[in-house]
Amino acid sequence: MIGSLSARISLVLPNTDFAPFRRAGTLIRASVLTMGLVGLLLAVTPGHLRAETDCLACHADKGLQDSAGHSVSVDAQKFGSSIHGVLKCGDCHADIKDYPHPDHIAQVECKTCHAEPSSQLAGSVHSSSKDHPCTSCHGDAHSIFPKTDARSAVYPLNIPRTCGACHGTEGMAKKHGLPSVYPLYMDSIHGFALSKEGLLVAANCQSCHGSHHILSHKDPQSPTYKANIPTTCGTCHAKINVDYQGGAHGKAIAAGNLKAPVCTDCHTAHAILQPTESAFRMQSTPICGSCHKDKLSTYRDTFHSQLGSLGGYVETARCWDCHGAHEILPASDPRSPIAKANLVATCSGCHKGANLSFVQYQPHANAHDRKLNPALYFVRLFMNLLLAGVLTFFVIHTILWLIRARVDQIKKKSAQGETNA
Ligand code: HEC
Ligand code: HEC
Numbered sequence: 001m002i003g004s005l006s007a008r009i010s011l012v013l014p015n016t017d018f019a020p021f022r023r024a025g026t027l028i029r030a031s032v033l034t035m036g037l038v039g040l041l042l043a044v045t046p047g048h049l050r051a052e053t054d055c056l057a058c059h060a061d062k063g064l065q066d067s068a069g070h071s072v073s074v075d076a077q078k079f080g081s082s083i084h085g086v087l088k089c090g091d092c093h094a095d096i097k098d099y100p101h102p103d104h105i106a107q108v109e110c111k112t113c114h115a116e117p118s119s120q121l122a123g124s125v126h127s128s129s130k131d132h133p134c135t136s137c138h139g140d141a142h143s144i145f146p147k148t149d150a151r152s153a154v155y156p157l158n159i160p161r162t163c164g165a166c167h168g169t170e171g172m173a174k175k176h177g178l179p180s181v182y183p184l185y186m187d188s189i190h191g192f193a194l195s196k197e198g199l200l201v202a203a204n205c206q207s208c209h210g211s212h213h214i215l216s217h218k219d220p221q222s223p224t225y226k227a228n229i230p231t232t233c234g235t236c237h238a239k240i241n242v243d244y245q246g247g248a249h250g251k252a253i254a255a256g257n258l259k260a261p262v263c264t265d266c267h268t269a270h271a272i273l274q275p276t277e278s279a280f281r282m283q284s285t286p287i288c289g290s291c292h293k294d295k296l297s298t299y300r301d302t303f304h305s306q307l308g309s310l311g312g313y314v315e316t317a318r319c320w321d322c323h324g325a326h327e328i329l330p331a332s333d334p335r336s337p338i339a340k341a342n343l344v345a346t347c348s349g350c351h352k353g354a355n356l357s358f359v360q361y362q363p364h365a366n367a368h369d370r371k372l373n374p375a376l377y378f379v380r381l382f383m384n385l386l387l388a389g390v391l392t393f394f395v396i397h398t399i400l401w402l403i404r405a406r407v408d409q410i411k412k413k414s415a416q417g418e419t420n421a
């Protein structure tokens with residue numbers, strides 16, 4: 001401490017090779033050192049404490065403990081390099097001016113200097129200041145760094161671990177009945193990009209939830225409220241959001257139809273997969289089908305689906321290959337890939353040489369619907385009647401044949417008996 005004080009003095013003095021100056025500097029430094037030592041002795045005796053250096057004279061001692069055996073030591077170097085290193089201990093511990101300390105020491109109030117984050121926190125899901133003191137996210141009160149510093153607990157690469165301490169498999173949030181999202185996130189495309197590739201622009205918890213004003217997804221003000229999700233994801237995935245907003249689903253959401261899907265209905269919020277992965281491609285058809293049940297069941301009847309369900313992953317036509325994924329438009333929209341005029345182009349993506357007659361094939365053929373697919377309906381009816389007719393004919397034929405065979409057998413037996421007699 002005294003060393004650093006004399007070091008500061010030497011900064012004030014001109015740094016020169018001029019001998020008289022150098023000698024004067026040494027002299028001053030020596031006397032500062034002596035004065036400092038005397039001052040320290042005065043300071044630690046009961047009475048009025050003057051500066052933060054006085055506090056550290058005791059608290060920099062790594063072994064210093066209170067009567068209950070808890071450490072009350074402060075890492076002077078870490079504190080000095082932290083964002084609050086410029087402050088005096090008393091700026092935060094405002095009620096400690098003397099030693100021995102008062103019996104009851106007031107809690108440090110971060111809000112005296114940081115009013116805005118404090119009021120935002122007070123209106124959030126983490127409002128209880130007992131369960132969620134500022135230090136629950138910012139870490140050790142004496143080593144807080146700016147959010148742009150890699151040592152900060154809220155530096156983008158460190159945020160998932162900071163939130164995950166409570167929102168993991170064992171954390172406090174679990175006890176409140178909340179799902180454990182940290183492991184899901186870490187295995188997602190965003191978690192992988194952040195933790196394995198160190199990609200600072202990948203989404204971390206804060207990108208989607210905010211930091212101090214975190215709200216439940218049920219609150220219409222929340223960035224995770226269903227109708228707000230496309231905008232939240234769209235801050236980074238801007239082009240996809242524009243496509244989505246122009247499609248049937250985006251328009252339905254904008255019109256207040258919350259039954260339509262947003263990004264997370266198809267991608268999930270925390271377990272987002274790379275869309276080229278077969279795991280994602282396998283699960284997407286049932287996801288579209290969970291809302292479009294009739295289209296799923298008709299799709300299931302077609303060659304495309306049966307090929308896909310032969311087991312394992314097969315590159316066949318899935319819902320979005322024909323409809324697109326984000327700018328999904330009804331058949332009546334001339335820009336839609338399923339509009340009559342565009343079908344040749346849509347199918348020939350996979351069927352080289354597809355022509356107008358090829359695209360007569362109906363991907364959602366519903367043979368049970370006479371009005372929608374009359375030709376198919378009657379073909380199905382005819383085929384069923386034919387099948388029933390053929391089956392009936394063969395059943396009767398077999399029965400008659402069996403009777404005939406039995407009669408022949410009996411006749412043969414009685415003829416044999418007559419010759420033997
Ligand atoms: C003479 C040594 C000494 C000095 C100087 C000193 N402290 Fe302490 N401090 C202690 C000891 C020992 C404890 C353990 C509890 C106790 O005995 O009061 C302590 C405890 C504390 C605590 C924790 C109280 C608690 O119960 O959690 C704080 C905060 C604190 N000191 C701040 C300061 C500040 C700020 C200064 C300077 C203004 C300072 N101390 C100066 C020795 C000192
Ligand atoms: C930015 C504000 C801030 C500054 C500056 C600060 N402290 Fe603290 N200090 C805290 C907070 C917050 C706690 C946690 C306890 C609480 O909430 O009251 C704490 C706790 C302590 C404790 C109790 C033991 C512990 O580590 O939890 C001691 C001792 C202490 N501080 C000493 C000091 C000393 C000595 C200095 C100056 C070198 C200092 N503090 C500067 C905010 C600060």
Ligand code: HEC
Nearest residue numbers: 110111114117118121126132133134137147154206211212
């Ligand atoms: C639930 C976790 C959490 C809690 C609790 C929390 N913070 Fe933060 N804080 C963050 C995150 C995350 C950031 C980084 C924000 C960013 O990157 O823009 C941050 C950033 C900050 C900043 C930097 C300026 C800014 O807003 O970008 C200050 C100052 C701050 N917090 C103060 C506080 C104070 C004071 C409290 C207590 C009243 C507190 N924080 C409680 C998570 C938290």
Ligand code: HEC
Nearest residue numbers: 083091092109110112113134135138141144145146147148
């Ligand atoms: C006495 C006033 C004071 C108190 C009390 C105080 N701070 Fe600070 N804090 C500051 C100052 C000054 C800065 C530096 C601001 C700057 O450089 O932009 C700062 C900066 C910060 C930053 C970094 C902001 C950034 O740019 O990323 C965080 C985080 C922070 N404080 C959190 C806290 C927390 C948590 C507490 C309570 C434990 C607290 N502060 C208590 C004065 C204070």
Ligand code: HEC
Nearest residue numbers: 125136137162163166172173176205206209214215216217
């Ligand atoms: C100290 C533990 C702790 C930390 C750290 C923490 N949380 Fe929480 N969080 C909780 C608890 C406990 C709840 C439940 C609050 C309640 O219901 O009273 C909660 C609630 C939430 C909710 C609302 C859930 C709902 O729908 O009701 C979200 C979202 C959330 N936290 C996100 C975060 C994010 C993001 C971070 C990091 C920036 C974070 N939390 C850091 C403990 C924590």
Ligand code: HEC
Nearest residue numbers: 160163164167178181182185203204205208217224264269
């Ligand atoms: C890509 C955006 C995104 C990221 C990154 C993200 N979340 Fe979420 N989170 C959401 C959305 C959207 C919801 C709303 C519920 C839903 O759709 O599943 C949510 C819901 C939650 C909930 C409430 C669960 C519930 O059912 O009420 C918690 C807690 C939570 N997130 C914590 C976190 C934590 C902790 C992290 C970081 C490890 C994180 N989230 C990362 C978007 C995200």
Ligand code: HEC
Nearest residue numbers: 189193201202203207232233236263264267269272274275
């Ligand atoms: C803070 C910016 C940000 C936000 C917000 C964000 N993402 Fe991402 N996302 C990224 C980055 C960066 C990547 C690229 C990671 C990589 O390729 O390694 C990515 C990758 C993806 C991928 C994989 C795409 C591919 O081709 O690799 C999907 C799917 C995805 N995000 C969906 C979402 C959804 C859904 C949301 C909202 C719930 C969302 N993202 C919010 C930044 C963000």
Ligand code: HEC
Nearest residue numbers: 230233234237240241244249261262263266275284320325
């Ligand atoms: C109806 C389901 C659905 C919705 C809603 C949806 N997506 Fe997708 N998304 C998909 C499918 C399916 C793919 C794979 C497309 C492919 O491989 O051709 C995909 C692919 C992606 C990709 C990878 C890049 C690409 O274009 O292939 C990103 C990133 C992405 N989506 C983000 C988003 C975002 C952000 C939103 C919300 C604005 C969103 N998605 C809404 C189903 C959906």
Ligand code: HEC
Nearest residue numbers: 248252259260261265287288291319320323325328329330
């Ligand atoms: C969460 C439920 C949900 C999911 C998942 C979903 N959709 Fe939709 N979809 C809707 C709703 C609701 C509408 C009707 C919008 C309207 O009324 O304008 C719609 C409209 C459509 C339309 C336009 C037809 C029309 O009648 O306007 C097509 C095509 C479509 N969806 C295909 C898909 C495909 C392909 C997927 C999967 C990639 C999918 N949907 C996933 C709910 C869903």
Ligand code: HEC
Nearest residue numbers: 288289292295296299317318319322330331332338363364
């Ligand atoms: C091989 C291409 C193809 C596949 C795969 C496909 N569709 Fe279609 N879909 C079409 C065509 C063409 C139409 C328009 C003619 C019709 O209604 O049969 C259509 C019509 C629709 C409509 C009604 C659109 C409107 O404007 O009325 C919905 C909704 C739909 N499909 C959803 C799905 C879903 C969900 C899946 C996956 C389970 C799927 N489709 C798979 C080609 C396909």
Ligand code: HEC
Nearest residue numbers: 303307315316317318321322346347349350358359361363
């Ligand atoms: C993503 C690729 C893809 C798209 C797009 C696609 N199909 Fe297919 N389709 C296949 C595959 C793979 C098969 C099975 C292998 C084969 O026979 O070529 C198949 C088989 C078929 C079959 C039965 C076998 C045959 O070749 O005669 C018909 C009929 C068919 N598709 C019609 C269509 C029509 C009509 C469209 C446009 C509405 C379409 N497909 C779009 C991939 C696709």
